[in-house]
Amino acid sequence: MEKVCENWPEKAFISGLVDAKYWTDFEANATAAAAQVYKVADYAAGEAKLKEVLKEYAPKEIIAVGGDENPALKGIYSRLSEDGTKVYTEKFDIAEHAPSADVGISTAEFGVGESGSLVVDNYSYEARVTSMLPFVNVVFVNANYMVENITSACQIIGKVFQKGYCGFVTGPSRTADIERVLSLGVHGPNKLIIIAVENEGGAK
Amino acid sequence: MARDLKKEIKSKLQDNIMQDALSRFADQYPGSRLKSYAGQDIEELRENLRCMKADAVEHIEELADKFEANVKARGGEVFRAKDGDEVKKFLIKICKENGVKRVVKSKSMASEEIHLNECFTENDIRVKETDLGEWMIAIAGQKPSHMVMPAIHLNRYQCAEMFEKELNEEVPGEDIPYMIQKARQTLRQEFLQADMGITGANFGIAENGAIGLVTNEGNARLVTTLPRIHVVLIGYEKLIPKTEDAAKILRLLPRNGTCQKMTSYMTMVDGPTPVMYKKDGKWVEENRKQYVILLDNGRLEAAHDPVMKQVYQCVRCASCLNVCPIWTLVGGHVYGHIYSGGIGAILTGLLNGIENFSQFSDLCIGCRTCTTVCPGKIPIPDLIDELRNRYVKKHGTPTMDKSFFDNVLNDRGLFHKLLLKAGSVGQAPFKSGKFIRHLPLFFAGMTKGRSLPTIAERSIRDRMPALEKKNPSNAKKKVAFFSGCNTDFVFADTGENVVKVLQSLGMEVVYPMAQSCCGKPILGVGDRETGKKAAMRNIEALESVKPDVIVTSCPTCAETLSETYEKLFADDPVWGPRAKAFCAKVREFSSFVAEEYKAQGKLLPAAGGEKVTFHDSCHMKRGLGIYEEPRALIDATPGVELVEMKNCDKCCGMAGSFGMKYSEVSIPMLEEKVQNIKNTGATTCVVACPSCMMQIGGGLDNQNTGIKVKHIADLLAEKL
Numbered sequence: 020m021e022k023v024c025e026n027w028p029e030k031a032f033i034s035g036l037v038d039a040k041y042w043t044d045f046e047a048n049a050t051a052a053a054a055q056v057y058k059v060a061d062y063a064a065g066e067a068k069l070k071e072v073l074k075e076y077a078p079k080e081i082i083a084v085g086g087d088e089n090p091a092l093k094g095i096y097s098r099l100s101e102d103g104t105k106v107y108t109e110k111f112d113i114a115e116h117a118p119s120a121d122v123g124i125s126t127a128e129f130g131v132g133e134s135g136s137l138v139v140d141n142y143s144y145e146a147r148v149t150s151m152l153p154f155v156n157v158v159f160v161n162a163n164y165m166v167e168n169i170t171s172a173c174q175i176i177g178k179v180f181q182k183g184y185c186g187f188v189t190g191p192s193r194t195a196d197i198e199r200v201l202s203l204g205v206h207g208p209n210k211l212i213i214i215a216v217e218n219e220g221g222a223k
Numbered sequence: 224m225a226r227d228l229k230k231e232i233k234s235k236l237q238d239n240i241m242q243d244a245l246s247r248f249a250d251q252y253p254g255s256r257l258k259s260y261a262g263q264d265i266e267e268l269r270e271n272l273r274c275m276k277a278d279a280v281e282h283i284e285e286l287a288d289k290f291e292a293n294v295k296a297r298g299g300e301v302f303r304a305k306d307g308d309e310v311k312k313f314l315i316k317i318c319k320e321n322g323v324k325r326v327v328k329s330k331s332m333a334s335e336e337i338h339l340n341e342c343f344t345e346n347d348i349r350v351k352e353t354d355l356g357e358w359m360i361a362i363a364g365q366k367p368s369h370m371v372m373p374a375i376h377l378n379r380y381q382c383a384e385m386f387e388k389e390l391n392e393e394v395p396g397e398d399i400p401y402m403i404q405k406a407r408q409t410l411r412q413e414f415l416q417a418d419m420g421i422t423g424a425n426f427g428i429a430e431n432g433a434i435g436l437v438t439n440e441g442n443a444r445l446v447t448t449l450p451r452i453h454v455v456l457i458g459y460e461k462l463i464p465k466t467e468d469a470a471k472i473l474r475l476l477p478r479n480g481t482c483q484k485m486t487s488y489m490t491m492v493d494g495p496t497p498v499m500y501k502k503d504g505k506w507v508e509e510n511r512k513q514y515v516i517l518l519d520n521g522r523l524e525a526a527h528d529p530v531m532k533q534v535y536q537c538v539r540c541a542s543c544l545n546v547c548p549i550w551t552l553v554g555g556h557v558y559g560h561i562y563s564g565g566i567g568a569i570l571t572g573l574l575n576g577i578e579n580f581s582q583f584s585d586l587c588i589g590c591r592t593c594t595t596v597c598p599g600k601i602p603i604p605d606l607i608d609e610l611r612n613r614y615v616k617k618h619g620t621p622t623m624d625k626s627f628f629d630n631v632l633n634d635r636g637l638f639h640k641l642l643l644k645a646g647s648v649g650q651a652p653f654k655s656g657k658f659i660r661h662l663p664l665f666f667a668g669m670t671k672g673r674s675l676p677t678i679a680e681r682s683i684r685d686r687m688p689a690l691e692k693k694n695p696s697n698a699k700k701k702v703a704f705f706s707g708c709n710t711d712f713v714f715a716d717t718g719e720n721v722v723k724v725l726q727s728l729g730m731e732v733v734y735p736m737a738q739s740c741c742g743k744p745i746l747g748v749g750d751r752e753t754g755k756k757a758a759m760r761n762i763e764a765l766e767s768v769k770p771d772v773i774v775t776s777c778p779t780c781a782e783t784l785s786e787t788y789e790k791l792f793a794d795d796p797v798w799g800p801r802a803k804a805f806c807a808k809v810r811e812f813s814s815f816v817a818e819e820y821k822a823q824g825k826l827l828p829a830a831g832g833e834k835v836t837f838h839d840s841c842h843m844k845r846g847l848g849i850y851e852e853p854r855a856l857i858d859a860t861p862g863v864e865l866v867e868m869k870n871c872d873k874c875c876g877m878a879g880s881f882g883m884k885y886s887e888v889s890i891p892m893l894e895e896k897v898q899n900i901k902n903t904g905a906t907t908c909v910v911a912c913p914s915c916m917m918q919i920g921g922g923l924d925n926q927n928t929g930i931k932v933k934h935i936a937d938l939l940a941e942k943l
């Protein structure tokens with residue numbers, strides 16, 4: 020999958036700005052923005068959590084990105100299809116099934132404490148449709164990759180953003196255009212589920 | 224075509240649905256905004272944004288060149304458009320070249336500004352707005368009434384009607400979630416089938432050619448993802464140097480705009496990005512085409528204007544509308560063009576021509592509330608004043624205004640007699656005159672909702688010779704008293720009390736008879752030259768008695784005397800220094816008295832009693848920054864107890880001539896004020912401004928509340 024930066028931790032992160040201590044802020048603010056947030060010890064626990072939350076939606080079709088870069092995710096995606104659920108991970112398959120898929124699984128590079136935002140590298144078309152078209156978007160992120168505020172986030176992005184598509188995702192799609200009543204899922208996902216993995220090495 | 228603004232306002236005030244929505248919103252917004260800033264240093268964030276944007280406009284050509292070069296280096300095409308017509312021609316050309324049949328748009332003020340959609344319909348290209356509010360508004364053929372919440376003037380049933388019109392099926396108005404899902408399904412098809420997506424931009428980054436989009440619905444992400452062509456319409460004012468500068472906008476825009484720490488989506492697109500589509504039944508991937516249109520339409524001229532360049536600090540958050548006492552009453556539509564509120568009047572003047580500005584400029588009463596929240600710290604009322612000045616320079620002062628003002632200025636005694644006569648026959652000789660900003664009311668046809676004060680039989684200038692005889696012998700300071708018109712002619716009793724309070728503090732009070740109107744009324748309509756005449760006359764008159772301090776009990780006069788005079792003569796080698804020295808001596812009554820009380824050990828809380836409440840004048844609180852001192856004085860007054868009212872610093876609706884010219888707007892503002900006063904249970908409303916005193920006093924009396932209005936000088940003098 021094409022990305023703005025192949026390796027964010029190595030090439031983009033600025034030392035001193037990224038710290039697990041901003042997790043608490045992130046969790047509180049993301050939750051306030053109507054995201055569902057789960058912190059898990061490792062990918063094995065992440066997989067269990069994923070399966071648990073998916074139960075509610077009983078998806079027939081899932082589109083998923085990030086497996087090529089992350090063997091742990093790749094494993095999870097392949098096991099998801101064991102029960103007969105269609106899981107598409109190849110880019111043209113994703114494009115084909117994006118309009119009908121029930122769930123999209125994607126990844127984020129880091130989180131922002133101040134606002135509960137996920138910083139997403141969406142250079143590729145498949146990453147964008149995966150996170151936007153299905154009704155549910157599950158995002159994996161490293162729980163240790165957190166920055167304090169939007170200023171730090173933009174500094175980090177500025178270091179590597181030379182071309183492509185990236186930004187923040189903060190909670191699900193929303194509108195208040197009718198009587199200022201908050202309504203979710205107007206164009207993008209109705210649910211944003213964040214699974215933050217504490218020990219990424221653990222299951223790799 | 225000239226519009227009947229008053230008629231439009233009236234119909235908006237009778238639109239109960241809109242009134243209900245706006246008043247609820249105006250109530251909730253300030254608190255929600257502050258909550259989103261919890262733990263942040265708002266002033267520091269605002270200053271950072273202001274600095275960054277103010278610096279950007281200084282280098283606007285350089286930024287534009289860099290931005291353009293960087294977009295091109297990444298494979299995008301850049302087109303610099305002088306105006307809307309050029310944009311439309313260019314767009315139709317690329318639509319034809321690329322066989323575009325369907326277009327989706329995510330919200331863009333710039334495209335509204337140039338009425339972009341017209342050119343598509345004329346060329347048989349299907350165009351759909353995808354922001355839910357904009358989509359509904361477009362179906363109804365209406366214009367957005369707010370920059371951030373385009374459909375705030377509608378209720379759910381009216382929205383349902385739009386849905387029914389578009390979908391040809393019944394849509395229940397009670398069920399908002401159902402409507403949202405209907406919109407999702409309908410617009411999803413538009414996204415998937417569109418050939419071209421058009422977006423605006425919240426910022427454009429020079430160092431890499433990226434644009435940033437801030438949305439909640441996510442429509443901008445779909446518009447920039449699904450169609451194979453992406454067009455960006457971006458105004459020069461959106462350019463910023465670096466990616467990290469975006470943070471300076473992003474930390475304020477969502478908080479001020481929608482009271483969120485961050486919107487759901489903040490998307491940055493840099494150059495043409497990959498897109499997939501089916502070609503002959505097979506999926507292909509390629510880079511989408513990207514066209515970036517840099518729109519001028521008056522912006523570059525503004526960038527080089529020493530005053531107006533400040534509009535570049537605007538990030539279109541609309542918070543200036545949300546707190547504006549006029550906007551929250553009349554809504555956005557009466558401002559006529561796309562941009563509404565005070566900033567809208569300015570942008571309209573710059574982008575659509577100053578002729579369009581003049582009529583909407585009336586709708587800013589200079590209360591300065593917006594300046595306390597604007598993320599870019601734009602002095603909106605000052606820019607409006609500046610545009611008014613220019614308008615008058617070009618078109619001249621309306622003769623009515625000028626001749627009446629000359630009358631006021633030159634012969635105060637005669638003027639007083641005229642007023643008395645007018646008052647006594649109950650007939651206003653200057654009825655149609657609109658010259659009156661900050662002058663007594665009786666000229667205008669006064670309407671219901673407000674009682675009129677009577678003209679004082681004896682003006683303060685008639686009373687002063689006797690009062691001056693009571694000056695203390697070993698005076699601490701020599702105070703020149705500047706009364707201002709209202710105190711001179713209407714509230715002469717208050718004027719007398721001002722003198723008594725000052726004398727009780729050991730001051731010698733003198734009243735230079737040659738003083739005149741401070742000049743604000745004529746400056747307010749934009750006539751600087753006549754304003755200067757008033758200033759020179761007053762400077763000479765007050766200088767002649769060699770005072771230590773110049774005191775006035777009218778905050779508007781205080782602001783004019785202590786700030787405007789200096790600015791008026793900034794480039795004048797003779798009058799410049801003279802004005803500066805003069806300005807330094809001017810003091811607003813309550814802050815001066817509080818200071819002297821303190822020095823004399825009298826500014827101590829006294830035993831309470833009767834409940835009084837205090838109303839902050841706009842000019843005093845936000846113009847002069849004085850609001851603690853009058854409260855301290857009330858606390859120090861025995862037998863009264865201060866109870867704060869809700870929205871104590873919200874404009875009472877007088878605001879110079881506005882209260883008369885637009886009484887249909889002024890009266891509801893007054894009624895709200897009166898209600899807030901009543902709710903406190905106070906028996907007296909204390910003010911520190913004669914204009915507010917006239918307005919509030921009139922409202923309290925008209926409603927037979929039995930609540931009195933007193934100037935702070937009256938309150939203090941009673942207990943001497």
Ligand code: SF4
Nearest residue numbers: 547565587588590591
């Ligand atoms: S100064 Fe007052 S009336 Fe004028 S735009 Fe600002 S808030 Fe509105």
Ligand code: SF4
Nearest residue numbers: 537538540541543597
């Ligand atoms: S003038 Fe200030 S408050 Fe008004 S929209 Fe612009 S940035 Fe926001």
